[in-house]
Every structure is written in C-alpha cells, then in structure tokens.
Amino acid sequence: MMSEEETETPPETLALDAWHRAHGARMVPFAGYEMPIQYEGIVAEHDWTRAHAGLFDVSHMGQLTLSGDGAAQALEALVPGLVSSLKPGKMRYSLLLAEDGGILDDLMITNTGEHIALVVNGACKWDDIAFLREHLPDEITLTHHDEQALLALQGPEAVDALGELVPGAAELVFMTAGYYDWNGVPLWISRAGYTGEDGFEISVPAEHAEKLATALVEDKRVKPIGLGARDSLRLEAGLPLYGHDLTAEIDPVSADLTFALSKKRRESGGYHGHERISAALLDGSQRTRIGLVLDGRLPAREGSEIFAGDTQVGTVTSGGFSPTLGHPIAMGYVEAGRAEIGTALEVQVRSKRLPARVAQMPFVPHRYYRGS
Amino acid sequence: MSRYYTEDHEWIEVEGEAATVGITEYAQEQLGDIVFVELPEEGAELEKSKDAAVVESVKAASDVYAPITGTVIEVNSALEDDPALVNSSPEEDGWFFKLTIADESELEGLMDEAAYKSFVDGL
Structure with missing residues (x-):
C-alpha cells in the first residue's frame, strides 16, 4: 500500500539529523538528503505555522x-531581474534562465554588502x-557554503520568538537581510x-544549528x-515548486512570474532568453500557470489532466x-484562453471528472511584514 | 471470528460467509491525515491483491488492495463525511468495505495478529 521514493545514491544526513529524530520526525529521502517529512502530523503542523x-x-x-x-x-546575464541596483541588505526573488529562456531554478538573490x-x-x-561556473567569468568567485545550515522560522509569531532571541532581527522588513550576533554565533x-x-x-554555521534550533x-x-x-503551506500561498510547477521547458511568462522580470530589463535585455520572453510578453504565451479550486474533498495531484468539455486543455503540476x-x-x-479567473474546467482523477474553477492565487492571503 | 493481515497493511475480519476489510493502525500512522477515501461500488468484483480502494492523505494517494477475491456487499458510508475515522479508529469504525469470500483457501496465505505484529516490528 505504501510506496517510498527511491534515490540513486544513499542520501546525505543534515547537521540536524539526530535533532530531528529526537523530536519525533519521520525521515524520508528528499533532494539527496534524509529530511523530516513530519513530526506530529502534516495538518497539525500546517495549522500551527499559520x-x-x-x-x-x-x-x-x-x-x-x-x-x-x-x-x-555578470549574474544579470543569467537572470531577468535587476541585481546591480540591489542595495546592501536587500533581496529579490528571481529565476535562473537557460540560454533559451527556460527556467533552470528559482532563487533568492541578496546583496549582503560583501x-x-x-x-x-x-x-x-x-x-x-x-551552470553558474560555466556562464560566469572566471574572475567571479563562486562559493558553496555547505558549512552553513539554513533554518526557516515562519508564522505570525515568528517575529516575537526570533526577536527575543536575536536583538534587532525583528526590525527587518520583508525581503531585507542582515548579519546578527547570537551569543557569539554569527x-x-x-x-x-x-x-x-x-x-x-x-x-547558521552547521556546528551551531542544533543549539539554535533547540533555543x-x-x-x-x-x-x-x-x-x-512546507509543501501544503507553499501551495496555499500560490508559490511554485521547482521541478513540478516550474521546469526548463517553461519560460517566466508562462509561469506567470512576470513580476520577476524587472521593468528596466524587459527593454534593455541582455539576459538569457530575452527574445523569447519579450515575444511572450507581447503576444501572450501558449500556456499559463493557474490556480484551481475543487469542490468536495478528493484532491487532484500532479499529472492529473485538465479538461474543458471533452478536450484536454492542461495538466495539474501540484x-x-x-x-x-x-x-x-x-x-x-x-x-x-482558459486562464481567466472563474473559468469552469474539469480535472480527471482516476475514473472521475471533478469540477474545478480557475482561482486567484494566493489561495490563502500572504501576510508578509512590509513595515508599519 | 478471526482477523487476518496482509503485508500491504490491510486487515480482514471473517464473520461466517463474509469478511470486513480495513487498513491497520500502522498504515494510518504512515499515511497521516486522511482527507478522502475512494471506496469500491457495492457489487464490484474484487480480485485478490488488485486495487480495491484509494486513500488520499494530505501528502499522497495510496492504493488499498483486496486481501482476497470476492464481491463487495457493503461499504462504510461514514467515511464519506468523516474520512478521518480511518485515522482515529482504523481497525474498528474506520473499516472500508465488506465482501463475500470467493475462495476460503486464500485466507491461508495471510498473517494472524502475532505474525503481523512481528512483520511490522521488522520494518
């Protein structure tokens, strides 16, 4: 009845591996690592975070x-957003683009000052x-900080919890960043x-990750x-998951991520796939990423076919x-022509055709802190 | 009455000419929060080890197989409104369906409670 995903090479362990297990996590292989899929249960954890x-x-x-x-x-040749005008401490969401404008990954870019x-x-x-090493000039140094762990603290009470532990962190606003000291740990x-x-x-340096997580x-x-x-939260937030909702076959316009195309650079260009992206902006794309809401309780998963009448008009990606x-x-x-909010469609799940409507994303409103 | 178990974590309880099928405590624990159960139709002819039902958790869809061959005579309609019954009471109120027993000898290949317990302990 159960099937587990198999990976080719044995997964690596995270710095917090033992910590997760001690906190009751069920570990599964994901992205080459043994990762915690859940602790007490997905719905309870989802609701707790909200x-x-x-x-x-x-x-x-x-x-x-x-x-x-x-x-x-140099990075601007590979992404459609402005990087050179990012002020120290500012960050932006962007897309790593193949030469044809297909999306190789989505990423956060921050100017740390250094x-x-x-x-x-x-x-x-x-x-x-x-890809970066191949396409960036040799004089640009690319460093992979695999000695650092990365923790995300998310939810309406995150600011109070982190603010008490790390003085000053609460003063950051959405999409800004900075260095802080926590008992001598950078x-x-x-x-x-x-x-x-x-x-x-x-x-956080990996050797201090356990101490920080415990605190x-x-x-x-x-x-x-x-x-x-994490997956159910990001889906409700309408945020695409690379490898599912975004792939190398999809360009930023089809992915409905035009907000990541800096206005200035739409004209100036000078990045991978600019021609294809400009054409898609002008003429519209042949397919578009949309959100769907379904009645009832039966979920439509990745790969489910989307129909308008007897014609297949799309596919569910998550x-x-x-x-x-x-x-x-x-x-x-x-x-x-099928992407307008409110369009009635059907999704095939096994032998059933489920009624679905194109819906505005995010499904659940974002609650980012942009300053008072 | 006797209860048998499969390696796919279904249980089957035999009562005279018919049997009740569900998934085990271990299975519900592995699946997590169940949001929908797709049950077979009454009258459906099920074949041993073939698809009988689908359990949808928040995470994924999982197939449930028929422990034996038989015809579905009743399904648990309570699961329609309250699929979480499978989480809270997998081996009692959260049963899936009842079926006839086409071939009693198929029961012989299944595990009893002690055998299933040691099977799960070994996972």
Missing part, C-alpha cells in the same frame, strides 16, 4: 555567494553550480520564506515542522488538500 511559528530545516538548499568585481552585472548571495533549490544546486538572517507567512530564514523550540510559540506541511480552506486546491498549466 497560527503560531514553525521551524523548518531547509539546509538541503544551496547557499552560494558570488564575489569579485562585477559579480552583480557579495551577492544566492539561495537555490536543494534538488537543483549541483546543476546550478555547474547569523545571516533574511525576512523571507516560502509559506506565505511573515517569517525569517536564518543561515527556538524552547519558545512555546515554536514547533518543528516537516516538509509535508495539488493537494488545503488544510486552511478545507477543500482541494491545485496549480497547473492550461492553454491560452
């Missing part, structure tokens, strides 16, 4: 830095490193995340949360049951 604060170990993600003169400009920091997906990091903290909630990502969960507002709830909303939600791609 109401309080959840601590996620996302150390499988790649923490990279680029340094050397012109690092920001260098350009990237956080990339765990499953993509080795390919990203190879922390690089960003006010960002991938749950739709206010929260932080904390880069965080000693706060009654904070519980450790697994990958299962889907599940929304604990917050109490009904199934999904993300997928449909052909042009």
Whole structure:
C-alpha cells in the first residue's frame, strides 16, 4: 500500500539529523538528503505555522555567494531581474534562465554588502553550480557554503520568538537581510520564506544549528515542522515548486512570474532568453500557470489532466488538500484562453471528472511584514 | 471470528460467509491525515491483491488492495463525511468495505495478529 521514493545514491544526513529524530520526525529521502517529512502530523503542523511559528530545516538548499568585481552585472546575464541596483541588505526573488529562456531554478538573490548571495533549490544546486561556473567569468568567485545550515522560522509569531532571541532581527522588513550576533554565533538572517507567512530564514554555521534550533523550540510559540506541511503551506500561498510547477521547458511568462522580470530589463535585455520572453510578453504565451479550486474533498495531484468539455486543455503540476480552506486546491498549466479567473474546467482523477474553477492565487492571503 | 493481515497493511475480519476489510493502525500512522477515501461500488468484483480502494492523505494517494477475491456487499458510508475515522479508529469504525469470500483457501496465505505484529516490528 505504501510506496517510498527511491534515490540513486544513499542520501546525505543534515547537521540536524539526530535533532530531528529526537523530536519525533519521520525521515524520508528528499533532494539527496534524509529530511523530516513530519513530526506530529502534516495538518497539525500546517495549522500551527499559520497560527503560531514553525521551524523548518531547509539546509538541503544551496547557499552560494558570488564575489569579485562585477559579480552583480555578470549574474544579470543569467537572470531577468535587476541585481546591480540591489542595495546592501536587500533581496529579490528571481529565476535562473537557460540560454533559451527556460527556467533552470528559482532563487533568492541578496546583496549582503560583501557579495551577492544566492539561495537555490536543494534538488537543483549541483546543476546550478555547474551552470553558474560555466556562464560566469572566471574572475567571479563562486562559493558553496555547505558549512552553513539554513533554518526557516515562519508564522505570525515568528517575529516575537526570533526577536527575543536575536536583538534587532525583528526590525527587518520583508525581503531585507542582515548579519546578527547570537551569543557569539554569527547569523545571516533574511525576512523571507516560502509559506506565505511573515517569517525569517536564518543561515547558521552547521556546528551551531542544533543549539539554535533547540533555543527556538524552547519558545512555546515554536514547533518543528516537516516538509509535508512546507509543501501544503507553499501551495496555499500560490508559490511554485521547482521541478513540478516550474521546469526548463517553461519560460517566466508562462509561469506567470512576470513580476520577476524587472521593468528596466524587459527593454534593455541582455539576459538569457530575452527574445523569447519579450515575444511572450507581447503576444501572450501558449500556456499559463493557474490556480484551481475543487469542490468536495478528493484532491487532484500532479499529472492529473485538465479538461474543458471533452478536450484536454492542461495538466495539474501540484495539488493537494488545503488544510486552511478545507477543500482541494491545485496549480497547473492550461492553454491560452482558459486562464481567466472563474473559468469552469474539469480535472480527471482516476475514473472521475471533478469540477474545478480557475482561482486567484494566493489561495490563502500572504501576510508578509512590509513595515508599519 | 478471526482477523487476518496482509503485508500491504490491510486487515480482514471473517464473520461466517463474509469478511470486513480495513487498513491497520500502522498504515494510518504512515499515511497521516486522511482527507478522502475512494471506496469500491457495492457489487464490484474484487480480485485478490488488485486495487480495491484509494486513500488520499494530505501528502499522497495510496492504493488499498483486496486481501482476497470476492464481491463487495457493503461499504462504510461514514467515511464519506468523516474520512478521518480511518485515522482515529482504523481497525474498528474506520473499516472500508465488506465482501463475500470467493475462495476460503486464500485466507491461508495471510498473517494472524502475532505474525503481523512481528512483520511490522521488522520494518
């Protein structure tokens, strides 16, 4: 009845491996690591994060830095966003683009003041490193900080919990970052995340990760949360998951991520796939990423076909049951002309055709802190 | 009455000519929060070790197989409104369906409670 995903090489262990197990985690292989899928249960963890604060170990993600003169400009050849104008302490979401404009990964880019920091997906990091090394000039130094763990603290009470532990961290606003000191341990903290909630990502030297995680969960507002709830939270937040909702075959316009295309650079270009992206912006794309809401309780999962009448018009790329909303939600791609909010479609799940409607994303409103 | 178990974590309880099928405590624990159970139709002819039902958890869809061959005579309609019954009471109120026993000898290959317990302990 159960099937486990198999990986080719034995998974690596995280710095917090023993800590997760001691806190009751069920560990599964994911992105080359043994990772906690859940502790007490996905729905309980999901609800806890929306109401309080959840601590996620996302150390499988790649923490990279680029340094050397012109690092920001050099990176701009590979991403559609402005990097050179990012002020120190500011960050932005962007896309690593193949030469044809296909999306190789989505990533966070931060100007730390000293260098350009990237956080990339765990499953993509080795390919990203190879791609960056191939396409960046030799004088730009690319460093993979695999000696750093990465913790995400997400939820409405994250700011109070972290603020008490790390003075000053609460003053960050959404998409800003800075260096902090925690009892002599250097922390690089960003006010960002991938749950739709206010929260932080904390880069900590791996040897101090356990101490920090323990200090965080000693706060009654904070519980450790697994990958299962991370996925249901990001789906409710309408945030695409690389390898599922984004792939190398999809360009940023089809992915409905035009906010990541800096206005200035739409005209000036000078990045991979600019021509294809400009054409898609002008003429529209053949398919578009959309959100779907379904009635009833039966979820439509990745791979489910989307129909308009008897014609297949798209495919679900990720889907599940929304604990917050109490009904199934999904993300997928449909052909042009089917993406308007409210469009009635059907999704095939096994022998059933389930009624679905194109819905505005996020499904659950974002609650980022942009300053008072 | 006797209860048997499969290596796929279904239980089957035999009562005279018919048997009740569900999934075990271990299975519900592994699956996590169950949001939907797709049951067979009454009258459906099930074949041993073939698809009988689908359990949808928040995480994934998982197949449930028929422990023996037989015809479905009743399904647990309570699971329609309250699929979480499978989490709270997998081996009692959260049963899936009842079926006829086409071939009693198929029961012989299944585990009893003690054998299943040691099977699970070995996982």
